[in-house]
Amino acid sequence: MNTSPTHNRTELEQLSKPLIKKVAIIGAGLGGLAVAIALRKLGYDVQVYEKAQDFRPIGAGLGLFPNGLNFLDAISPGIVETIKNSGCVVKTSVLKNIQGETIRANPANSYHNYGHPLTTVWWWRLQQILASQLPAENIHLNHRCIGFKQDEHSVNIFFENGKQVSADLLIGCDGINSVVRDTLIGNGQPRYLQSMSWRTVIKYNQEILNPGELGFVKGNKDFMFLLNVGEDYISWVYRRFSPDIMISKNAEDAKSLVLSNIADWGESLRSLVEATPAAQIAENPICDRLPLNSWTRGRVTLLGDAAHPMSPSIGQGANSTFEDAYELALCFSQASRIEDALANYEQRRIPRTKLIQNRSALGEMSYYATDRTEIDKQMQEQSNMTSEEFQNWVFNYKLDQSLNPVNP
Template sequence: MKKTAEKVTIIGAGPGGLATAIALRKQGIDAHVYEKARDLRPVGAGLGLMPNGLRCLDAIQPSILNTLKNSGCQLQKTTLKTISGETIRTNESTTMAKYGQPTVTIWWWRLQQILASFLPPDVIHLNHRCIDFEQNENNVVTYFENGKTAQADLLIGADGANSVVRQKLIGDGEPQYLGSMSWRAVLDYKEELLPPDEAIIMKGEKSLFFIFNLGEGNMNWIAQKVLSEASFSSTPAETKSRVFKEYANWNELVQKVIEVTNAERILETPICQRLPLKQWSYGRVTLLGDAAHLMPPSSGQGTNTTFEDAYELAECLGNCPDLETALSTYDKRRIQRTAIIQTRSAKEEEFQNWLYDYDPKSESRLKPWQETVTV
């Protein structure tokens, strides 16, 4: 069967873009990744990989999973505490027993490194900031800030929350601020601060503080506070000072992890989302991951659903008779599921089962949640 796409341009060398390139190249498609950064530096914060995301990575390339599990941390328990440090309850992790895969926490940069190692070096093109694209019935040409261009049969926008591809394709403006600011940082693991396989969550009236291990000598903290307007610090030192001030009356553990954190590594970001779209694919261009379905971090599904996207898009391109059918099928398989995840709470047990039981090799993965969602 003739390939639906011989050559594919992917914008963004985050986990979604890299996983998609791996999946497409296994289908015999010449996929190339273009990234605006000049190098793949140790940036980003920690994230959680859930059973549905891990299964999709396993289906894309089984050896990725073993590397991830050896590099990251497999969480065994989560402890909820008050801001003074008193334990409210401890919950043992049940994901391995219930869904056959653990919850793995890992540094975003380490995940990026691992995925990049499964691609030939000449497939990832750094210092390529996408500024525009043009498509016709024969191809799509992507334009970069450095003056270079890339011609392909398909363009995939995997370029995150502020996707250039999405703005050129759909033009729906900035993400929607959800009324909370977030501060996140990775630091060297201090064993006396945190048990290796435990996550600690502390909740205040309008804020929380979350600490967990990432494996390989790293740990991560996330602070989140309800603020009516998004506001930003002007320097790293000011950012660190701001977090200290916001959490001044919290317990010693919180004070200590902020104190030992390098100010340059604190990420200050507004928590945002986008409303579900009716369509991701137009002509020879489609979207994937945060560019398609930006979710708040409370869902814990941003990266995991991105890996679902990567698997399904590669399957559609590998098994459909033409590009139009492939992209239409991709939209049908992904839009309803991600819209449901964007608009529901992952704390409901039946919903959680539907979410985590996602098996990329089973036809049942295409069954929708029991309630109909209009998108």
């Protein structure tokens, strides 16, 4: 732990006690990297284990909303400016018809009221920005977790490559199909939300979107998001209502399916899909899981999609994960026992993420509803908030203290 004079330490750092020494994080996605950065600032030895063999360019574009950016900025001051420079600060959201014609354009400046503008960025580029905040030797690729065992003193984690590590705390950040969650809770398969997704990022000279625009194309039981993600890259995300999960046999079939579905769309939109190499299109069912009442057993807890997987309909998957990362570090800085830190983490996070999970599931259905009245009614009953009140509640989530670096 840091031994610098008290007057140079933040309140958070003064509260910090050496509850643990070594932390193992499974998953080097956005949540795993963010919580690793946050916990290292408390002086912990944090090691991240990732099943992928390399950090290849994958993923689509995503929207970072004020709440997510506020917490990222608290975890690593200055990182938000790097993200903005690497992505696109959204100035206007545009609604388009299937011919690619703009029906309506709305300024996106209201997000500034909550601290940061809506920013779109490539998932992979954001992963790289976060990874650059950690020493390379603290990220271990080609480590697929296959399980763990724990006692009152430590957790032993086992990997497919035969390696085994021991830690004081294990955090499962390994996504909706989390091995850590399955070992911890064993709660079966994710819930399919009757929505299929195809998505990618490509470098493309296009006239569909102007700089600073985010586009939404509304079809019939289908829709497409168009995101500027910086440096002339564009992300398209196509979703379609499907009562059953339909996975294509290969990448070419997946691309052909999308083109078939949008055969009557305008040339500018079809050309965007046609220009995309089939191998770069990710095809997935949209799934979530029902909210849990607990994410923790002993010295093991969950974070992000491993804890509260949700539909991307309201864009809070990554953003709520960054909240998790900060709050978990904060709880460890304030508690005198591991049990208290993890209990406080759950108390702070579960009620909030339950509401967001449930709202996101209804939001996915609202995309395909012919009459939104019933869904809007369910949304309001679920949280006792109108859509505007809910948005204000999500974006206005406040930090308790600042999280600033501790010199090792």
